[in-house]
Amino acid sequence: MPRRTATMLASTLILIALFCAGLLIKVPYSEMSPGPTVNTLGEARGEPVLRITGRKTYPTSGHLNMTTVRVTGADYRMNLGEAVWGWLAHDSVVVPHDTLYPDGKTEEQSTQENAEEFSQSQESAKVAALKELDIPVATQVVVSTVVKGSPSEGKLHAGDVIKAVDGTAVKEPGDVAELVTKHKPGEDVTFTIVPADEAAAAEKAGRVPEGGRKITLTTEKAPATEEGGEEEDRAIVGIRAGTDHTFPFEIDIELADVGGPSAGLMFSLGIIDKLTPTDLTGGKFVAGTGTIDDAGKVGPIGGINMKLVGAREAGARYFLTPDDNCAAAASDTPDGLTLVRVKTLDDARKSMEQISAGKTDALPSCSAG
Template sequence: MRDRQPAPQPDPSPFDDAPVAVAPISRRTVTLGVSLLATAVLAAVALVVPTPYAMRSPGPTEDTLQRNLIQIEGARTYESTGELRLTTVSVLGGPGYPMLSGQVIQGWLDPKRSVLPVEAIFPEATTQEQQKELSQAEMVSSQESATAAALTEIGYDVPAVLDVAGTEPGSGAEGKLSEGDVIVEFQGEPVGTYADLIDGLAETNPGDDVTLGVQRGKRAMDVDITTSGNGERAVLGVFIDPRYDFPVDVSIEIENIGGPSAGTMFALGIIDKLTAEDEANGKVIAGTGTMSPEGTVGPIGGIEQKLYGAVRDGAKWFLAPADNCAQVVGNVPAGLNVVKVSTLAEARDAVEQIGRDEGSDLPTCS
């Protein structure tokens, strides 16, 4: 029997028993490594630090012609084939809900968003709940003003009691009218609608003296006021809270949207439903703007974001308040045509021209 031989072993490496040389770590290298680690930690922490900023982003849009948003009783309504979309802004941050640094940086890098100091969006010393309540109150007032303006635009008389809510400091009405007074006459003529008062002022020059018939409690009295105004339009310097007696029952049902900026699109939706003409005629038209009872389109905030929201939801046309044109210029997304409007009559005419494919000559903000 052959003896079993041990398995051959590899030759030992000449380096197996040699000491391993380790390069010494310099103090500079250690300092650099610690600094980089500290910087990374600080940067990560900085991204979650609360900031005094809030951010506006494109919010949802709603078609005011959809079946259940505007409901009308007491008058014949008509079907529409187009869309009249109100636009909104979503706000991140604010009282009790601060934005983090990382979110601020993202907002700065996104052209569809704008980052502003909190106080530029929210009134100082207000809570999130107070801001929500104010926004809802503004929405209700906006709906009433839009209804009054729309019905007046298409020929209805809209009776109203004109309660005085206050006076503008420094105006001719200060100290002469009080909260709770009711304006019943202008220059000796009865005032039964908001339009009556506005029509009277339209024939008055700034600086003219006018006489208001006022009901103060059970007492009837005449009050002389010197009007003011920067241009051709005279103003009384009186804040009025109208109580309407609408000849048509209009109700607007919309959730999770507040503020006054949908007034113009509400008014256009009411007009479209109450008139036989299909004004939008298949076109998708978006817009924004407050609406006064006499039909004036007022400026709003966040129009840059509303332009992007309109394009996202399929709009090719956008109605913008003339007083917002400075913010519109340079911020119009590709494929969107912006029309500037100052009154409800102008906005209505724009919708009709767009519906007839005749919108190319409408005024713009450029």
């Protein structure tokens, strides 16, 4: 066999071997890519994303699109070839698997956590929007979770409204722990609660849950906080307290197959637009992202660059960007997309008014570095 032919054959076989190895070798990485965007003022799967009943609403135009990131599943293991392709592609990012799924988190656990965060973000989006419009919202302290095998199991339930502990009214979730830890482990503590089903019925009717029944629990020692440590000499009853709200009218957010807290800002803006006569977008195509708390503070999110790509591909011209994500976003902004820096819901609303009026020269911008 001529030397040249033998060399070509050997090179071909090596390439085939490398290709096969790339398909077979699994690497500890996951991929992030742009996900779909959804107009919070529009519909998803034929249903309004935001539905408000019991309060006058107004026509809207334009777009206020929430953005998402598509990620490979927790149980999926990329091969070497996919990882290399992802590293070379501009519209995807390859990251260590543990970055997306820390501590060996399963796909089921991740999905459940994302669903809980999404639900909480909807609640906070409603609260922040109504507060921005000076519409009163009643807040209650509730049982968020009950620890299995704890003194509270079977006596307190998720959704129970906590009115008082030992006769002292509670106004914040932290008040509950503070009052319980005044006891020594083994002592009794008395909760005054409105059961979850009664509270839910009251909230559905737009009323603050009233009344209450007394439940006495025997406290126990807090478990060790570190592996191998001893139990703490601190009394607990095995619950986590949180907050719930009673809204003066009904606000439903319907969006399937989406998780995480990053749509909060855009939901809030959508609610504000529907509840005010002024057209917030002025017909413009605006997208954005950002968590939001009850006070209207906008927080950072992950996958900002993927969301920018998805927004621009959908047609967005402006992107509302959390302040803490600004530097990363500005380092790789798609052509034709203007970044607008926001720290609070009020910031975002004022920027939307500028965009609507076409007065965009003074918009707060993002800078790299």
